[in-house]
Amino acid sequence: MNKRPFPKGKRERRALTIAAIILLQALTAMFFVGDVFFDLRAGNDLDVIHSTLELIAALALTAGVALLMFELRDLFHRMAEMDVGLQAARGGMADLINTFFDDWQLTPSEREIALFILKGVDNETIAGMRGTAQSTVRAQSARIYAKAKVDSRAQLLSVFMEELLSSEDTGAV
Amino acid sequence: MREDKNSDCGLSRNRSFAVWDPLVRLIHWSLAFAIVLNGAILDDDGKWHEYVGYVALGIVGIRLVWGIIGTRYARFGSFPPNPFSAFRHFQAISGDDKTIHLSHNPLGALMVYNIWATVIFLGVTGYMMGTVRFYGFEWVEELHEVAFGWLIVSIVLHVGGVFFDGWRTGVPLVKAMIDGRKRVPADRQIK
Numbered sequence: 330m331n332k333r334p335f336p337k338g339k340r341e342r343r344a345l346t347i348a349a350i351i352l353l354q355a356l357t358a359m360f361f362v363g364d365v366f367f368d369l370r371a372g373n374d375l376d377v378i379h380s381t382l383e384l385i386a387a388l389a390l391t392a393g394v395a396l397l398m399f400e401l402r403d404l405f406h407r408m409a410e411m412d413v414g415l416q417a418a419r420g421g422m423a424d425l426i427n428t429f430f431d432d433w434q435l436t437p438s439e440r441e442i443a444l445f446i447l448k449g450v451d452n453e454t455i456a457g458m459r460g461t462a463q464s465t466v467r468a469q470s471a472r473i474y475a476k477a478k479v480d481s482r483a484q485l486l487s488v489f490m491e492e493l494l495s496s497e498d499t500g501a502v
Numbered sequence: 503m504r505e506d507k508n509s510d511c512g513l514s515r516n517r518s519f520a521v522w523d524p525l526v527r528l529i530h531w532s533l534a535f536a537i538v539l540n541g542a543i544l545d546d547d548g549k550w551h552e553y554v555g556y557v558a559l560g561i562v563g564i565r566l567v568w569g570i571i572g573t574r575y576a577r578f579g580s581f582p583p584n585p586f587s588a589f590r591h592f593q594a595i596s597g598d599d600k601t602i603h604l605s606h607n608p609l610g611a612l613m614v615y616n617i618w619a620t621v622i623f624l625g626v627t628g629y630m631m632g633t634v635r636f637y638g639f640e641w642v643e644e645l646h647e648v649a650f651g652w653l654i655v656s657i658v659l660h661v662g663g664v665f666f667d668g669w670r671t672g673v674p675l676v677k678a679m680i681d682g683r684k685r686v687p688a689d690r691q692i693k
Contacts, residue, residue, distance in 0.1 A: 341524075348524035352532065352564065359560045398525075398571055405523040405573045412520050 340408050347401045351394055358390035425492060433476040442466060443473050446482055447489070521604050522682040523573040529565045530679055533558060533621070537657070541650065552632065559625030562618045580605035583615045600671055601691040604684060607667065613660050620653045 361383045368380060426447070430440050438459075445455045452470065456463040470482075479485050522530075536558040544551045569578045587608040594601065595609075606614055627646040630636040668675040672687045686692060 345524040345528075348528050351525055352528050352561070355564045355567075356557060356560045359556075359563065363556070395571075398568065401523065401525060402571065402573050405520070409520045409574075416517060 340404065344401060344404050344408065347397055347404070351397045351401065354390050354397070355394045358387045358394060361387035361390065422489075422493075425489060429477075429488065433473075435473060435476060439469055439473050439476075442469050443477075443485070446470060446473070446485060517688070518683045518685045519604055520682055521575045521684045522679060523576060524682065525568055525572070526565075526576045527679055527682055529561055529568070533561045533565075536561065537621070537653070541654070552628065555625055555628045558621055562621050562625075565618065575605040581608070581611035581614065583612060584608060585612070588612050595670065601693050602671055602673060602684070602686050603693050610660075610663060610667070613656065613663060617653070617656050617660065620649055620656060623649045624653065 365380050365383050365387070368376075426444070430443060435443060441459070442455060445458070450458075452463055452466045456466045459466070474480060474485065477485055477488060479488065536554050540551055540554045540558065544554060568576055571577075574580060581603075588611070591608040603610075605611075624646060627642055627649060630642050631646065636642045664675045667673075671690065673684050673690075675684075678684045
């Protein structure tokens with residue numbers, strides 16, 4: 330459950346890398362500009378070629394920083410949008426699951442086990458997490474299946490999948 | 503994660519928002535690092551103090567540009583410097599209005615601008631101390647010292663405010679500045 334989808338982690342790393350480059354590159358650009366400025370102020374050996382090169386370097390760096398800033402902004406906004414969509418979907422899924430669980434009149438412990446089943450946790454692990462015997466979990470899942478009128482884990486899951494994949498005109502939940 | 507352990511058998515009702523982009527976070531922590539370096543570790547008269555000071559100045563400069571062209575919550579428009587709304591926020595604290603501000607809250611916003619201004623002031627007076635024109639003028643150095651004292655006061659208030667607001671609203675703010683996400687308890691209004 331805690332695993333984030335892979336592309337998201339990749340995007341976050343990419344955004345962080347871009348941000349780090351922006352910071353370093355902008356500071357470097359300022360260093361060059363500052364250096365030209367101090368050279369001019371000090372007035373010592375005014376090397377035109379040297380100063381010009383420094384200025385060009387500063388301009389190029391600044392242009393790069395500006396581009397990266399726009400890139401980072403777009404990337405971050407895309408990430409945030411995807412996030413909002415995912416959370417909305419998650420919220421909708423949670424509502425759906427709760428509605429069904431209410432309909433089936435599951436007890437609190439049955440709800441917990443049913444959710445574990447939906448998450449794909451096997452009976453042994455569920456028993457371990459709840460500190461009960463495996464036979465208890467089996468008995469409880471049997472009651473859940475009976476209340477939901479299904480025969481197996483896969484069918485329990487398909488109740489929700491069907492709801493998510495069905496077309497609009499099937500009516501209310 | 504922690505959100506999963508709430509009621510609803512792990513169906514989370516808390517919302518989390520990607521608020522601070524990585525540049526904001528990097529800038530925040532590198533500025534904090536630069537301030538610690540210059541305030542507590544480096545020799546005040548040394549060359550390193552000077553360079554770290556310029557870097558801090560540069561960091562604030564980058565942040566100001568980012569405040570114009572940056573991501574939504576990083577832009578000045580998301581946290582305008584407005585004493586009136588800061589005052590209203592103060593009243594909201596005294597009442598039990600626990601509206602969450604996704605960017606800085608109005609009081610925090612004032613602190614943010616204050617800290618940036620102070621760092622810029624420190625940078626400028628620091629630079630002046632090294633120039634021929636102002637070399638040896640006592641008042642420049644005194645201004646620099648006073649500004650540093652003010653910065654310390656500000657940082658104490660800033661850190662205090664962060665923990666107070668985190669406690670008050672239930673949004674872990676330090677964590678938000680690390681991974682960029684504000685986790686908002688289910689029953690809170692959002693602004």
